[in-house]
Amino acid sequence: MGLTGIEILKMLPKKNCGECKVPTCLAFAMKVAAGQEDIGNCPYVSDEVKEKVGEASAPPIRTITIGQEGAQFKCGGETCLFRHEKRFENPTGFAVLVSTDMDDADIDGRIERFKTLRYERVGLLLKADLIAIKDAGDKDAFIGLIKKVRAEAQDAPLILMSKDVGALKEGVEVAGKETKPLLYAATKDNLDEMASLSEETGCPVAVYGETIGEAAKLSEALQSKGVKDLMLDTGARTMREALEDQVVMRRASINHKYKPLGFPSITFPCEMTDDPLAEAMITSVLVCKYAGITVLSDLRGDVLFPLLLERLNIFTDPQRPMVVQEDIYPINGPDEKSPVLITCNFSLTYFIVSGEVEGSKVPSWLLIKDTEGLSVLTAWAAGKFSSDLIGSFVKKSGIEDKVSHRNLIIPGYLAGMKGELEDELPDWTITVGPREASHLPAFLRDWKAE
Numbered sequence: 001m002g003l004t005g006i007e008i009l010k011m012l013p014k015k016n017c018g019e020c021k022v023p024t025c026l027a028f029a030m031k032v033a034a035g036q037e038d039i040g041n042c043p044y045v046s047d048e049v050k051e052k053v054g055e056a057s058a059p060p061i062r063t064i065t066i067g068q069e070g071a072q073f074k075c076g077g078e079t080c081l082f083r084h085e086k087r088f089e090n091p092t093g094f095a096v097l098v099s100t101d102m103d104d105a106d107i108d109g110r111i112e113r114f115k116t117l118r119y120e121r122v123g124l125l126l127k128a129d130l131i132a133i134k135d136a137g138d139k140d141a142f143i144g145l146i147k148k149v150r151a152e153a154q155d156a157p158l159i160l161m162s163k164d165v166g167a168l169k170e171g172v173e174v175a176g177k178e179t180k181p182l183l184y185a186a187t188k189d190n191l192d193e194m195a196s197l198s199e200e201t202g203c204p205v206a207v208y209g210e211t212i213g214e215a216a217k218l219s220e221a222l223q224s225k226g227v228k229d230l231m232l233d234t235g236a237r238t239m240r241e242a243l244e245d246q247v248v249m250r251r252a253s254i255n256h257k258y259k260p261l262g263f264p265s266i267t268f269p270c271e272m273t274d275d276p277l278a279e280a281m282i283t284s285v286l287v288c289k290y291a292g293i294t295v296l297s298d299l300r301g302d303v304l305f306p307l308l309l310e311r312l313n314i315f316t317d318p319q320r321p322m323v324v325q326e327d328i329y330p331i332n333g334p335d336e337k338s339p340v341l342i343t344c345n346f347s348l349t350y351f352i353v354s355g356e357v358e359g360s361k362v363p364s365w366l367l368i369k370d371t372e373g374l375s376v377l378t379a380w381a382a383g384k385f386s387s388d389l390i391g392s393f394v395k396k397s398g399i400e401d402k403v404s405h406r407n408l409i410i411p412g413y414l415a416g417m418k419g420e421l422e423d424e425l426p427d428w429t430i431t432v433g434p435r436e437a438s439h440l441p442a443f444l445r446d447w448k449a450e
């Protein structure tokens, strides 16, 4: 069981010095207990306390890292059943399968799609995460395929899949230990060998059990041999079984602190159906509940993109609005005569408005005011986008040094603020912009400084 804030407080020096960036030891202890602060942020606690608190406050689902420094994939680290209770920590990974029984063109296509199907949304790069390399019974071909993938997708975190522990061992040597691939899979038949291989290479190991019960037993046995970094495959190969197993694993580890199941899962939608759309639906269910990695048979833009967006939604922090930094954003190479617009820092607003301005091809300055991630009207109603705050931001922002005119375009929904803003910014002419961002291009093309 985790420690309470009061139990943690008893182990702190109680200096209330604030060096941990939290005002008091009590507040710091509460945050450590809630998993929002690391005990190591207090410079005065002993290693013994760090270890004790660290172990007690470790997430009930262990965080597993796959891949080399600088290009790592992380999964697990989860602490809740429902995202609104806190947040989901590490997004479900999408892996594409390449296998020694595929022909070269198939393999080349999958690697190419892994590298090129990338999308930028709200300032984030959305893409698939791992390549799963499968030995279909030909060790030499397996080693050759690992070399090929390493040569063509150098940074890709890897899952090495083989029934032959010797092939896995050679595979790690070929890929390089520093690439820390996930080794799939430890089974009831090779447990000791896989434990030794994990100890020797430092690589995480996936456990395969024919049932969730068998996976739990194997996990317990591997932990008793000192293997700490595990992922679990419960053997489920239908959507219903997979979903049930995911829910059981999450509940057992979060609600009952059941350690054998306290690891992220690896799932195989690619083995549950031959229909790409059914595979996408299964994957979509497993993103919501609660897969660590889903291995896909292939990557297709029309399937991958919606899955990436779904994952983005599920794994954003529901308690923290997505924001962009307060600043002046130049769009389309503006100069001193270019229009100046202002809006809030809710990232969706920013990306919609900046996208429309960019699309207009009119060089413009976009002022982004920090409204703590609230949208225009909500921020105005909450007093975070009021005329005095906008006025003081415009004066301090430095925009007056960038433009020779004094014309400010405000969102159409703030038309009622025009008079107040003119009082706050007497040197500026306030123009009410369109209500809808989609009307901005036409508005900007007609705009002339007064």
Ligand code: SF4
Pocket (backbone or CB within 6 Å): 012, 013, 014, 015, 016, 017, 018, 019, 020, 021, 022, 023, 024, 025, 028, 041, 042, 043, 044
């Ligand atoms: S740094 Fe340590 S001693 Fe200082 S307030 Fe934080 S928890 Fe207390």
